[in-house]
Amino acid sequence: MNLKNNSNGREGRPSRKLLSPDLYKLTALQAGPLLLGQHLVRRTEDGEIRCRIVETESYGGAEDKGSHAYGGRRTARTEVMFSAGGTAYVYLIYGMYHCVNVVTAAEHDPHAVLIRAVEPLTRTDAARMEAYRGITVKKPAGLSGGPGKLCRALRIDKSLNGCRLDDPLGPLWLEQGDSPETLDIAAAPRINIPYAEEYAPLPWRFYLRGNPYVSVIDKQAQPFFLG
DNA sequence: CCCGGGATGTTCT
DNA sequence: GAACATCCCGGGC
Numbered sequence: 001m002n003l004k005n006n007s008n009g010r011e012g013r014p015s016r017k018l019l020s021p022d023l024y025k026l027t028a029l030q031a032g033p034l035l036l037g038q039h040l041v042r043r044t045e046d047g048e049i050r051c052r053i054v055e056t057e058s059y060g061g062a063e064d065k066g067s068h069a070y071g072g073r074r075t076a077r078t079e080v081m082f083s084a085g086g087t088a089y090v091y092l093i094y095g096m097y098h099c100v101n102v103v104t105a106a107e108h109d110p111h112a113v114l115i116r117a118v119e120p121l122t123r124t125d126a127a128r129m130e131a132y133r134g135i136t137v138k139k140p141a142g143l144s145g146g147p148g149k150l151c152r153a154l155r156i157d158k159s160l161n162g163c164r165l166d167d168p169l170g171p172l173w174l175e176q177g178d179s180p181e182t183l184d185i186a187a188a189p190r191i192n193i194p195y196a197e198e199y200a201p202l203p204w205r206f207y208l209r210g211n212p213y214v215s216v217i218d219k220q221a222q223p224f225f226l227g
Numbered sequence: 228c229c230c231g232g233g234a235t236g237t238t239c240t
Numbered sequence: 241g242a243a244c245a246t247c248c249c250g251g252g253c
Contacts, residue, residue: 094234116245135248146246191246193245195244228252231251231252236244237243240243
């Protein structure tokens, strides 16, 4: 794959400014589109990897039948969904992949935004992510387009469950990225949640239209305007 | 391009 | 014992 440029043509030094804590207080539905364009930073023993969030899905409120915390279900797995906004919720799926979420809203009110795709900020970030993936990727989306892929690419596993995302001394945190109002956002139904019944078709998946790292393009996706 | 099957283990019924 | 907010690979167009 071509690692020379990232898709938005920017190779500038990142701002390294933490994401505004106000975002963590919002509902998942509000925060989902606002997380697009923000930067996710992962520190391992090998150094830091920076990427932009390009696809999200909102889960929650106790009424969302697609959410692990539907009906207020509070178990060992879902416990961190009930913590205060700004916490990472990481779980194992299908026995071999992890998914990472940004917990939002107030303590005891379970909301989470699944990060479904990220884009490396620089070719150095891309190279490290490809090394962590352990396979040769042919297309950008093959690197980090999908929740399991991006966790592999960033070496995210359950050991990060419950960590704070507002702590740049920790293993994983969020920084301010592009202004969301300049982004072309698409809204579409969430992926692989047939059990969610009437919640399944709701357009709670958000992605940057045209971004090559997005996992699934929905031809019926609606334009989304921040309001 | 579009399938179908298998991997793999935690969670919940 | 079934389900699972997934992914990869191989085979058939």
